Amino acid sequence: MSPPPPPPPRLLQQHRHHYAALPREDELVLITSVLGASADWLAQALIKEALTAGRPVVFVAFMRDWGFHVECVRKLGVDLAQHVNKGTFAFVDGLSRFFLPPGPGQSSNVALELVAASGIKGVTAGITQVVRKLGRPLLILENPDFMLAAAGEGVGALDMADMVLDLREICHSVIVLVNTDAPFVGHPRTRLEVEHAAFVVALGHGAAWTVALRLLDTGVARDVSGVIRITRGGEGEGEEKEVLYYVGDGAVEVFDRGQMRG
Amino acid sequence: MSFRKRNLVINRGTPAVAAAPSPVLPRAPPPPGVRPSPINGQPTTSTGTPSLDALLAGHAGLPLGCSLLVEEPGTTDFGGALLRYYAAEGIVQGHAVTVVGFGEAWARDLPAVTGDHPEEGRKGGAERMKIAWRYEKLGEFGSGIGGSRAQSITATPRAGDDTTVAAADTAAAPPPAQFCHSFDLTKRLTIPAGAKLTFIPAPPPTSASPFAGILATLNTHAASHPPTLPHRVLLPSLLSPLLYPPAAAHPSQVLPFLHALRALLRRHPAMTLVASIPLELYPRDTGLVRWAEILSDSVLELTPLPHRPQRAGEEPAPQGLVKMWKLPVAGGKGGDGEDLAFTLTRKRFEIRAYSLPPADDGVDRSDGGEDGHGHGKGKGTKVDVEF
Numbered sequence: 001m002s003p004p005p006p007p008p009p010r011l012l013q014q015h016r017h018h019y020a021a022l023p024r025e026d027e028l029v030l031i032t033s034v035l036g037a038s039a040d041w042l043a044q045a046l047i048k049e050a051l052t053a054g055r056p057v058v059f060v061a062f063m064r065d066w067g068f069h070v071e072c073v074r075k076l077g078v079d080l081a082q083h084v085n086k087g088t089f090a091f092v093d094g095l096s097r098f099f100l101p102p103g104p105g106q107s108s109n110v111a112l113e114l115v116a117a118s119g120i121k122g123v124t125a126g127i128t129q130v131v132r133k134l135g136r137p138l139l140i141l142e143n144p145d146f147m148l149a150a151a152g153e154g155v156g157a158l159d160m161a162d163m164v165l166d167l168r169e170i171c172h173s174v175i176v177l178v179n180t181d182a183p184f185v186g187h188p189r190t191r192l193e194v195e196h197a198a199f200v201v202a203l204g205h206g207a208a209w210t211v212a213l214r215l216l217d218t219g220v221a222r223d224v225s226g227v228i229r230i231t232r233g234g235e236g237e238g239e240e241k242e243v244l245y246y247v248g249d250g251a252v253e254v255f256d257r258g259q260m261r262g
Numbered sequence: 263m264s265f266r267k268r269n270l271v272i273n274r275g276t277p278a279v280a281a282a283p284s285p286v287l288p289r290a291p292p293p294p295g296v297r298p299s300p301i302n303g304q305p306t307t308s309t310g311t312p313s314l315d316a317l318l319a320g321h322a323g324l325p326l327g328c329s330l331l332v333e334e335p336g337t338t339d340f341g342g343a344l345l346r347y348y349a350a351e352g353i354v355q356g357h358a359v360t361v362v363g364f365g366e367a368w369a370r371d372l373p374a375v376t377g378d379h380p381e382e383g384r385k386g387g388a389e390r391m392k393i394a395w396r397y398e399k400l401g402e403f404g405s406g407i408g409g410s411r412a413q414s415i416t417a418t419p420r421a422g423d424d425t426t427v428a429a430a431d432t433a434a435a436p437p438p439a440q441f442c443h444s445f446d447l448t449k450r451l452t453i454p455a456g457a458k459l460t461f462i463p464a465p466p467p468t469s470a471s472p473f474a475g476i477l478a479t480l481n482t483h484a485a486s487h488p489p490t491l492p493h494r495v496l497l498p499s500l501l502s503p504l505l506y507p508p509a510a511a512h513p514s515q516v517l518p519f520l521h522a523l524r525a526l527l528r529r530h531p532a533m534t535l536v537a538s539i540p541l542e543l544y545p546r547d548t549g550l551v552r553w554a555e556i557l558s559d560s561v562l563e564l565t566p567l568p569h570r571p572q573r574a575g576e577e578p579a580p581q582g583l584v585k586m587w588k589l590p591v592a593g594g595k596g597g598d599g600e601d602l603a604f605t606l607t608r609k610r611f612e613i614r615a616y617s618l619p620p621a622d623d624g625v626d627r628s629d630g631g632e633d634g635h636g637h638g639k640g641k642g643t644k645v646d647v648e649f
Contacts, residue, residue: 035552035555035556035561035587035588035594035596036587036588036594036595036596037594037595038594038595040592040594041592062521063524063556063557065525065528067528072592095521095524095525095528096525096528096529097525098521098522098525099518099519099521099522099525100477100481100522100525100526100529101478101481103481103485103529104529116518143556146517146521146553149513149517149549149553150513150514150517150518150521151514152512152513152514153514179552179556181552182547183546183547183548183549183551183552184549184552186547188549190548190549190550192513192549192550192553193548193549196549215596219599220596220597220598220599221599222598222599225595226595247592247595249301249302
């Protein structure tokens with residue numbers, strides 16, 4: 001039996017969309033960010049992109065709640081609550097009750113509130129359940145590295161990588177957002193740093209491509225928020241590129257170095 | 263480019279403010295000490311330090327539901343002064359204040375309100391009328407940092423001379439109380455009998471999960487207040503071994519606590535939190551502190567400078583440098599790259615622009631005590647010429 005023909009090379013889209021291109025079937029995309037160059041806006045752009053392309057999305061957030069994301073995505077012209085009702089979007093809240101005892105009732109738009117006490121197995125099971133309800137959706141994991149940092153001895157990089165693999169099996173494709181500040185990946189010394197670095201490297205090897213957000217190397221500028229670097233991961237093909245971006249009041253601009261902006 | 267951006271900000275701010283008194287949507291007046299942010303209408307409250315309010319990404323205050331982490335290396339306690347202003351401002355405004363880790367002795371050192379209104383407010387108001395509005399972001403004359411708009415708004419509702427349009431808009435909502443008071447560090451605040459001031463003691467040194475009790479108490483406190491009452495939570499010297507057992511510094515203890523605080527701030531939108539952490543023990547280049555920064559909405563670092571003798575008739579030299587690593591805005595960007603320095607005097611904690619003296623006047627530099635003052639002036643002159 002001959003192996004299936006290799007997929008056609010990724011069409012090189014215009015760079016302003018390249019960073020927010022959706023992963024193809026079975027692909028993993030890694031988005032890294034640092035303090036001061038958060039990737040929230042990119043996750044939101046990808047949600048919009050996927051929903052407009054008709055692909056269901058499951059979004060698991062450990063750092064931000066439903067209110068924040070729904071507001072930001074609304075500015076992009078997409079009503080997440082509507083998509084929740086249609087069954088094309090599900091929000092899994094890893095913030096509100098993860099470590100805090102339950103308070104007054106949850107928002108009806110939140111599909112599931114994760115609880116740290118259920119352990120990594122419980123978290124995986126919870127996400128799996130939500131994913132199955134939506135068929136084969138695009139799964140976006142926002143900062144699962146926090147779980148690794150806060151869990152202590154119980155959870156290692158290997159367990160986290162296993163979780164991502166398990167979820168990849170049942171999803172169309174997976175996007176993972178992690179922090180790659182210098183203390184985490186530069187010279188890891190403590191257990192927290194070593195495990196973090198191991199997790200990020202493992203993800204990088206499995207990723208079709210990596211989108212890295214960082215601050216300008218030359219210092220802070222008023223009209224540039226940071227740099228986006230798109231590189232092939234362990235299993236990708238396509239053009240590697242580096243562009244600048246600026247997060248304005250609700251809108252994000254992406255442009256080349258030295259490009260005149262309107 | 264930069265011109266268009268400023269234009270945008272002003273346009274967005276004004277309708278949000280003007281919408282408040284419209285008959286279609288009668289909104290309850292904000293509680294004392296709360297006002298909408300000029301950039302997105304989010305309610306904000308003062309940190310008790312006007313120049314710090316001005317630094318918070320144009321919000322002109324700390325947005326409710328946000329946290330601020332103050333980091334400080336060395337053995338000084340400038341961050342403690344910031345926290346005391348924040349607590350004192352809350353007590354004066356009638357907000358609920360909760361201090362974690364300290365007892366009532368801490369509150370006895372809070373600075374008292376001084377009667378005199380900060381004179382730079384008046385100056386700012388007068389300046390406003392002369393400067394075209396789109397140059398406002400350039401900052402107050404001499405101070406060199408952006409956000410003079412924040413300061414002038416603070417001042418104008420009280421003054422009778424608010425003839426400018428923006429100021430009139432802000433004043434359209436009845437100007438009930440001052441947004442930010444000025445304090446005198448040498449006097450002691452007498453805490454009114456009805457003050458909603460509570461203390462959560464530090465965990466016992468042997469406790470295995472030191473933060474569980476604090477979190478539970480804080481959760482009960484937060485739920486017991488009316489949801490609109492602003493609630494200020496202070497975590498002075500977080501993780502300091504003087505207060506917290508060694509086990510507290512383990513990532514599996516402190517990170518869940520900070521994550522839960524973040525969730526608590528989202529659950530109670532009228533809550534704000536200011537914490538300070540000693541960088542000497544927990545340096546910024548460790549993963550633990552970086553997570554603490556990621557879990558905070560804004561991060562500020564105070565780096566003290568060696569002390570310089572002050573010469574008579576001169577403004578005091580800055581006592582340290584200020585870095586904004588993260589601001590409470592979408593995108594979570596850091597400061598604007600301006601070099602900032604702080605000066606703590608009896609009357610105020612002030613953050614202003616800082617630049618090193620030019621390389622050629624080595625004489626002045628060796629004399630000491632010249633830089634902050636001389637350069638404030640130099641910068642002002644340059645702005646003047648361009649204008």
